[in-house]
Each structure stands twice: as C-alpha cells, then as structure tokens.
Amino acid sequence: MSALPWRGRPRLAWLVAVAFLLALDQLSKTWFASTIALGTAVEVTTWFNLVHVLNTGAAFSLLAEAGGWQRVFFIVIGFMVVVPITFVCLARQVEPLERAAGALLVAGGSGNLIDRIASGAVTDFLDLHWRGLHWPAFNLADVFIVLAAGAWILMSFRPPVASSESPS
Numbered sequence: 001m002s003a004l005p006w007r008g009r010p011r012l013a014w015l016v017a018v019a020f021l022l023a024l025d026q027l028s029k030t031w032f033a034s035t036i037a038l039g040t041a042v043e044v045t046t047w048f049n050l051v052h053v054l055n056t057g058a059a060f061s062l063l064a065e066a067g068g069w070q071r072v073f074f075i076v077i078g079f080m081v082v083v084p085i086t087f088v089c090l091a092r093q094v095e096p097l098e099r100a101a102g103a104l105l106v107a108g109g110s111g112n113l114i115d116r117i118a119s120g121a122v123t124d125f126l127d128l129h130w131r132g133l134h135w136p137a138f139n140l141a142d143v144f145i146v147l148a149a150g151a152w153i154l155m156s157f158r159p160p161v162a163s164s165e166s167p168s
Contacts, residue, residue: 011090014103021107025140026114032125047130053137054121071120078113082106101151108144 036042036052043049056071082105088094089102115122124137 010094010096010099014089014099017100017103018107018110021103021140021144022110022114025107025111025144028140029111029115029123029125033123036125041127047128049127049129050125051127051137053124054119055124055137056121071116075113075116078109078116082109082113085109097151097155101148101155104144104151105148108141108148111139111141111144 032050033052036050038052038054041049041051085102086106089099089106094102112122122139122141124139124142126139126143127137128135
C-alpha cells in the first residue's frame with residue numbers, strides 16, 4: 001500500500017490540494033480579521049504591512065463603490081469561473097501543471113466567493129508599498145489566482161504537443 005492515498009489518483013490529489021489551499025486562505029483571513037482592527041495596519045518592514053480591509057469590489061477595488069449590485073455580479077462571475085474549471089480538472093485528462101493551475105484558481109476563486117457570499121466583501125490583509133505608493137491590499141486567494149494565471153501564461157508559450165495520429 002502506498003504511503004500517500006492519492007498516489008496515482010490525480011483527481012483525489014487535486015481535491016486535497018484545493019481543500020488545503022482553501023482552508024489556508026479562509027484560516028488566514030479569519031486570523032487577520034480577528035487580530036488586526038478593521039482599517040488599521042501593522043508595519044512589518046518599510047515596504048510591507050499587514051492590514052485589515054474589506055473589499056466589496058474586484059481586483060484593485062474595481063466597482064467597490066458601485067452601490068451593492070456588484071456583490072451578486074461578482075458571485076455569479078465566481079461561479080462561472082470555479083464550476084467549469086472544477087469540471088475540467090476532475091472530468092478530463094489534464095496535464096499535471098494545468099491541473100495544479102486549476103487547483104490554485106478554484107481554491108482562490110472559491111475563497112473569495114465564500115467571503116462575498118458570507119459578508120458581501122473580501123477580507124484583504126497583505127499590503128505592499130514603496131515611497132508612499134501602495135499596491136491595493138490583497139489576500140492568499142488573490143495570490144493563488146495570480147499564480148494560476150501566470151502558470152497558464154507560461155504554458156501558452158510551450159510548443160504544441162505532436163499528435164500521435166498519423167496522417168491518412
């Protein structure tokens with residue numbers, strides 16, 4: 001018997017990875033929300049703070065001040081991304097790197113989706129800044145999504161796999 005129950009079972013490994021990443025995201029948001037008062041920052045370095053902010057918008061607070069309709073819009077978009085990628089990663093034969101990128105995207109998208117459904121806003125706690133310029137605050141789910149996008153961009157530069165079919 002194998003030491004790892006998912007060895008040779010890529011779909012089970014994918015589910016375990018998604019569950020682990022999603023738990024990491026949700027636990028980190030809960031911890032920072034309970035440790036740092038809303039709207040405050042804790043300086044870690046001259047270029048990095050831990051903060052507690054709520055984002056009702058999307059990336060870079062896009063549509064954050066839209067009046068409330070954006071909550072349903074972003075929930076629908078979240079489902080439209082997470083469900084098909086989950087289906088593809090579980091139902092098809094997918095390359096390991098593509099499956100890993102899918103796990104990152106589904107975990108990150110689901111983490112932010114849970115926040116939007118539960119409270120109408122996403123909890124952000126990471127703040128990068130330099131000389132008074134602040135990158136918008138973000139969270140682990142956002143990191144997972146960016147890593148997935150980066151992996152897919154890198155995969156797009158690979159040469160196509162040669163077909164095993166011979167021409168007739």
